[in-house]
Amino acid sequence: MLRITARLLALVVGIGLVSPCLHAQQKPASAGHQWWQNAVFYEIYPRSFADSNGDGIGDLNGIASKLDYLQALGVDAIWIAPCFPSPQVDFGYDVSDYENIDKMYGTLADFDRLEKLGKEHGIKIILDFVVNHTSDQHPWFINSASSSTARKRDWYIWRAGKAANQPPNNWISAFGGSAWQWDAKTNQYYYHFFYPQQPDLNWRNPAVKDAMFGVASWWYKRGVAGFRLDAVDTLFEDPALRDNATLPGKNKQGDPNMKNENNTKLPEVHQVLQGLRQVSDKYDAVLIGETWTADVNELKQYYGEHGNELQMPMDLMFTELKFSAPVFRQHIAGIDASGRWPVYVIGNHDIVRSWNRYGDGKHNDEIAKDMAALYLTLRGTPIMYYGEEIGMQNNDPVRKEDVKDPIGRTGWPTEIGRDGERTPMQWNDTANAGFTTGIPWLPIPVTYKTYNVADELKDPNSILNWYKGLLALRHQDQALLEGEYIALNQDDPNVLSYLRRYKDEAALVVINMSASPQKVNFDLSKQGFGSGVVKTLLTTQPSLKNASSVKQLSLEPFAVYIGEVTK
Numbered sequence: 177m178l179r180i181t182a183r184l185l186a187l188v189v190g191i192g193l194v195s196p197c198l199h200a201q202q203k204p205a206s207a208g209h210q211w212w213q214n215a216v217f218y219e220i221y222p223r224s225f226a227d228s229n230g231d232g233i234g235d236l237n238g239i240a241s242k243l244d245y246l247q248a249l250g251v252d253a254i255w256i257a258p259c260f261p262s263p264q265v266d267f268g269y270d271v272s273d274y275e276n277i278d279k280m281y282g283t284l285a286d287f288d289r290l291e292k293l294g295k296e297h298g299i300k301i302i303l304d305f306v307v308n309h310t311s312d313q314h315p316w317f318i319n320s321a322s323s324s325t326a327r328k329r330d331w332y333i334w335r336a337g338k339a340a341n342q343p344p345n346n347w348i349s350a351f352g353g354s355a356w357q358w359d360a361k362t363n364q365y366y367y368h369f370f371y372p373q374q375p376d377l378n379w380r381n382p383a384v385k386d387a388m389f390g391v392a393s394w395w396y397k398r399g400v401a402g403f404r405l406d407a408v409d410t411l412f413e414d415p416a417l418r419d420n421a422t423l424p425g426k427n428k429q430g431d432p433n434m435k436n437e438n439n440t441k442l443p444e445v446h447q448v449l450q451g452l453r454q455v456s457d458k459y460d461a462v463l464i465g466e467t468w469t470a471d472v473n474e475l476k477q478y479y480g481e482h483g484n485e486l487q488m489p490m491d492l493m494f495t496e497l498k499f500s501a502p503v504f505r506q507h508i509a510g511i512d513a514s515g516r517w518p519v520y521v522i523g524n525h526d527i528v529r530s531w532n533r534y535g536d537g538k539h540n541d542e543i544a545k546d547m548a549a550l551y552l553t554l555r556g557t558p559i560m561y562y563g564e565e566i567g568m569q570n571n572d573p574v575r576k577e578d579v580k581d582p583i584g585r586t587g588w589p590t591e592i593g594r595d596g597e598r599t600p601m602q603w604n605d606t607a608n609a610g611f612t613t614g615i616p617w618l619p620i621p622v623t624y625k626t627y628n629v630a631d632e633l634k635d636p637n638s639i640l641n642w643y644k645g646l647l648a649l650r651h652q653d654q655a656l657l658e659g660e661y662i663a664l665n666q667d668d669p670n671v672l673s674y675l676r677r678y679k680d681e682a683a684l685v686v687i688n689m690s691a692s693p694q695k696v697n698f699d700l701s702k703q704g705f706g707s708g709v710v711k712t713l714l715t716t717q718p719s720l721k722n723a724s725s726v727k728q729l730s731l732e733p734f735a736v737y738i739g740e741v742t743k
């Protein structure tokens with residue numbers, strides 16, 4: 177299953193550092209997988225990754241300067257959150273020009289350079305396509321709002337109120353207040369699922385569709401390898417604008433809870449996704465979806481009935497699970513049974529960092545390693561979030577006046593906003609964590625003194641070296657890349673165990689998700705690996721480095737063991 181090399185042997189924890197470029201040089205032949213199935217994706221929030229010009233805000237040249245790091249880490253594709261011209265009301269998710277780069281991030285020439293350098297590093301570029309809405313400063317909206325007979329009036333959703341001072345219906349914006357903004361100039365309301373500065377496009381208008389599909393082609397021709405599609409759920413609204421049912425209680429913005437039945441997840445979304453897929457297929461590109469779903473069935477729909485929609489709708493339910501072996505076992509079984517290619521995510525720029533979210537307050541570093549082992553060895557494609565590989569933690573504002581994210585100001589103190597999970601990447605223990613020579617746009621937590629790239633690279637037991645080991649292993653091991661998922665010891669309340677089996681090869685993954693020592697036994701004869709013989713590939717537990725049998729393994733609290741089993 178593995179090409180055993182000196183480098184690979186060095187992966188076993190305790191021996192230490194993994195050589196860079198390993199994955200880029202040697203990839204096992206694939207069993208018909210597409211490039212994105214064997215790839216590891218990494219989300220970059222461009223404001224916060226690396227600042228090259230000292231203005232306190234990250235930029236494209238900053239990203240370019242860190243490609244060596246990303247390659248050595250084992251990243252194959254970066255998804256850059258929106259870096260297009262924008263008034264930055266929602267930090268780039270309010271786009272005023274889809275075919276350019278915001279000055280604060282650089283220029284199109286910088287983008288082309290980044291892409292070229294990316295190619296040299298084996299790293300593809302994925303852009304963030306904000307499909308539901310534009311900025312209110314986009315020329316399309318400026319024209320649309322200029323008069324009720326404007327050429328682009330019907331590019332957005334304009335309606336008369338129900339009566340004087342009454343919006344067309346009861347829909348609530350996800351970011352607080354009515355989803356309708358009154359426009360005194362033309363005596364109508366326009367619709368915005370997010371901020372009023374983010375008017376929703378009217379996807380029922382074929383001209384909008386053509387323009388947006390044109391944007392996709394424009395970037396594909398420039399060499400991007402795909403898009404992460406923002407907020408796909410919200411593309412369509414009921415043309416009759418029927419009220420939503422209200423639910424008991426209030427949300428974090430103090431608005432009534434609501435069933436978004438008439439303005440999210442309308443079936444028409446799927447036609448757009450099919451259309452976007454036809455465009456992307458011409459370029460061997462991948463479509464990733466921001467797909468918040470209630471269950472596996474809902475998630476399944478985003479792949480398309482004939483696999484003709486998103487290749488990679490994110491399983492964001494994963495981020496909502498409690499850290500517990502039975503809970504994860506059950507969820508993974510459901511996803512696996514769907515027959516689709518899973519896309520696992522443990523964090524992003526909208527949710528509390530994984531270190532805090534899964535952590536128990538005492539063993540967060542160990543739990544971070546468990547979560548890494550889990551989602552990097554499951555069948556599917558992982559999408560990492562920058563900084564998670566060094567155990568970055570939320571740094572939440574404690575005073576309303578420090579909040580930058582608008583929802584944190586309108587919702588304070590119930591909703592404190594998303595600043596905490598968007599703080600600058602921690603490169604080293606010098607001032608500003610090596611992120612900028614200026615004043616960082618968000619404050620860096622004091623924990624950067626120990627949780628940073630430079631120091632963790634030197635520590636063989638760091639979270640960073642654990643990630644590097646896992647990623648290198650994942651790129652080399654045919655069973656981890658291609659193998660089926662087989663759950664083991666399904667009644668164990670503490671230890672999550674599974675096999676990844678590919679032809680005559682199999683990797684055994686064992687994760688003690690409890691704070692107490694555990695003993696586990698495996699009889700793998702039913703799965704065709706009855707010898708009981710194992711060779712350690714990677715473990716957090718030094719005493720297991722030389723384990724030779726899976727008949728019994730004694731695990732320390734939160735230990736991870738990954739071994740190659742034989743027939």
Ligand code: GLC
Pocket residue numbers: 266269270306370406407466525526
């Ligand atoms: C998505 C983005 C989020 C943004 C919202 C509106 O959920 O991830 O950051 O605020 O869309 O564009």
Ligand code: CA
Pocket residue numbers: 227228229230231232233234235280
């Ligand atoms: Ca900058």
